[in-house]
Amino acid sequence: MEYHTPVMLKQTMDVLKPKSGGIYLDATLGGGGHSLEILKNSSPDGRVIGLDLDREALKHSGEKLSRFGNRVLTVHENFKNARKVLDSLGIQYLDGAIMDLGISSHQIDEACRGFSYTKDAKLDMRMDQTQSLTAYEVVNAYSQKKLEEILYLYGEESYAKKIVANIIKARAVAPIVTTFELADIISKSVPLKHYKHGHPAKKTFQAIRIEVNQELKGLEQAVKDIIDRLKKGGTIAVITFHSLEDRIIKRLFKIESTDCICDKSLPICSCYHSATIKLLTKKPILPTEEEIKQNPRAASAKLRAAYKL
Numbered sequence: 001m002e003y004h005t006p007v008m009l010k011q012t013m014d015v016l017k018p019k020s021g022g023i024y025l026d027a028t029l030g031g032g033g034h035s036l037e038i039l040k041n042s043s044p045d046g047r048v049i050g051l052d053l054d055r056e057a058l059k060h061s062g063e064k065l066s067r068f069g070n071r072v073l074t075v076h077e078n079f080k081n082a083r084k085v086l087d088s089l090g091i092q093y094l095d096g097a098i099m100d101l102g103i104s105s106h107q108i109d110e111a112c113r114g115f116s117y118t119k120d121a122k123l124d125m126r127m128d129q130t131q132s133l134t135a136y137e138v139v140n141a142y143s144q145k146k147l148e149e150i151l152y153l154y155g156e157e158s159y160a161k162k163i164v165a166n167i168i169k170a171r172a173v174a175p176i177v178t179t180f181e182l183a184d185i186i187s188k189s190v191p192l193k194h195y196k197h198g199h200p201a202k203k204t205f206q207a208i209r210i211e212v213n214q215e216l217k218g219l220e221q222a223v224k225d226i227i228d229r230l231k232k233g234g235t236i237a238v239i240t241f242h243s244l245e246d247r248i249i250k251r252l253f254k255i256e257s258t259d260c261i262c263d264k265s266l267p268i269c270s271c272y273h274s275a276t277i278k279l280l281t282k283k284p285i286l287p288t289e290e291e292i293k294q295n296p297r298a299a300s301a302k303l304r305a306a307y308k309l
């Protein structure tokens, strides 16, 4: 099975336009699919700095991209620290950056990572296996109120109260240890008619995963930092997979591409804000029907891109 099939590869290269001599940041290296294409398209000397939280992904991509020698550097780091990584490498400006958010197919498919409600495993869901917080702690140690908040905010789950009440009841008897135990509790909390919207555990698992990996906190600042390090004309491409991520990127791109962000009712500008980027995608680019047929996981993907002014 392929480690991960890169999503909207051609569309991403069309906006990034890698060129020889360029320096690119792949903030979410994963299986290295986007990086491979950047390296090929920026021959003979374009470079990629690839970040990932997941050491397994870094090992896989490091091997896959090894033929490019010192044109590629893989770093175990959160993209929230991209600025620090670039500083340590003495890289002031980037020609382009890609962020392909969320988790890889490999992380979902490897049962032992505990991300999937369709595979029985210990509740884990850590992208970074060196961090201490796991899904087990979130499910078994968080307060009822905190769990409800997480399910509402990160899962947009309308049955949050019922699901959490049943989690609290179950864990009072014995800790909830596995993905199947949790999926079973959720399935029993959601009315049957709701099942037509997909697996009843989908939203709760998404919410817990976002909490474990703190996926949304700091995302906006990370994108700002990366934009800040782009050269004039350098491009940032961001692929999101759910509305929570996409809303953050859409809003930030709108602000960053606007000169004055004062309240429209004010007669004169008092913010003195200047646009830092120009949008390349007024509306997000979506995968083609053909791509979705070949890779159903691409279905919810949205690509937004902009270049530095």
Ligand SMILES: C[S@@+](CC[C@H](N)C(=O)[O-])C[C@H]1O[C@@H](n2cnc3c(N)ncnc32)[C@H](O)[C@@H]1O
Residues within 6 Å of the ligand: 004, 005, 006, 007, 027, 028, 029, 030, 031, 032, 033, 034, 035, 051, 052, 053, 054, 057, 077, 078, 079, 080, 100, 101, 102, 103, 104, 105, 127
């Ligand atoms: C959708 S996959 C990327 C796939 C990659 N573009 C490819 O073509 O194979 C997302 C990857 O980003 C990593 N990731 C998610 N959030 C991260 C963060 N804040 N910092 C660094 N890596 C992160 C995940 O561990 C995962 O390997």
